[in-house]
Amino acid sequence: MNKSVQEKICEISKKLLTHGLNHGATGNVSVRIDNDFYITPSGIATEWMEAKDVVKCSLLIDEEEVSRMTKKPSSEWHFHQQVYQTRSDVNAIVHTHSPYASAISVLRKNIPAFHYMIALFGGSEVRCSAYEIFGSRELSQEIIKTLGPLKACLIANHGAVLVSNDLENAFYLAQELEHLAHQYLELLKIGSFTLLSEDEMTEVLLKFKSYGPSSQAQD
Numbered sequence: 158m159n160k161s162v163q164e165k166i167c168e169i170s171k172k173l174l175t176h177g178l179n180h181g182a183t184g185n186v187s188v189r190i191d192n193d194f195y196i197t198p199s200g201i202a203t204e205w206m207e208a209k210d211v212v213k214c215s216l217l218i219d220e221e222e223v224s225r226m227t228k229k230p231s232s233e234w235h236f237h238q239q240v241y242q243t244r245s246d247v248n249a250i251v252h253t254h255s256p257y258a259s260a261i262s263v264l265r266k267n268i269p270a271f272h273y274m275i276a277l278f279g280g281s282e283v284r285c286s287a288y289e290i291f292g293s294r295e296l297s298q299e300i301i302k303t304l305g306p307l308k309a310c311l312i313a314n315h316g317a318v319l320v321s322n323d324l325e326n327a328f329y330l331a332q333e334l335e336h337l338a339h340q341y342l343e344l345l346k347i348g349s350f351t352l353l354s355e356d357e358m359t360e361v362l363l364k365f366k367s368y369g370p371s372s373q374a375q376d
């Protein structure tokens with residue numbers, strides 16, 4: 158039997174927990190279907206979350222409507238809504254507080270092309286946003302600006318956002334970003350390393366386009 162979108166969101170949220178990419182009630186997950194998005198609830202520890210707790214929101218939902226809801230969406234619903242409104246190619250979003258990506262977000266550094274797999278996120282770097290308080294419209298606008306057309310960004314002093322057309326792929330991107338963030342943090346400790354050039358990254362991006370990187374492992 159096919160799983161419902163609520164079941165899939167629950168499953169991925171728990172996978173984020175077991176893979177150490179989120180903990181407690183941190184992070185959130187959503188999926189867009191037509192004119193609605195389904196998002197993890199506010200205030201329920203992921204460990205105890207059930208499919209029935211996932212909240213369905215209209216893409217046009219506003220603060221007043223949210224204030225009247227008994228079952229509230231994640232406090233970060235603003236940026237999920239705005240990403241879906243501005244990116245027609247995105248149908249799934251994963252937000253993490255994973256340790257290494259979060260650590261780099263505190264350094265407020267972009268992750269440059271130190272490894273060719275950075276191209277997985279659609280460009281030659283993963284950028285870090287300016288700081289805005291969690292759950293705000295201002296943070297949402299910062300995320301939209303920093304993300305641009307790419308599939309990942311860091312949020313200053315907070316964590317990371319991964320976007321994809323597919324939920325499994327968004328989870329895969331979260332795993333890859335955390336691995337790369339770990340490596341980059343180690344390199345920062347050493348202090349000297351060689352970045353790939355723009356030309357080298359352009360070549361990788363082109364190869365990825367024809368090679369079609371998916372949720373499968375890369376060589």
Ligand SMILES: [Zn+2]
Nearest residue numbers: 184291315316
């Ligand atoms: Zn967060």
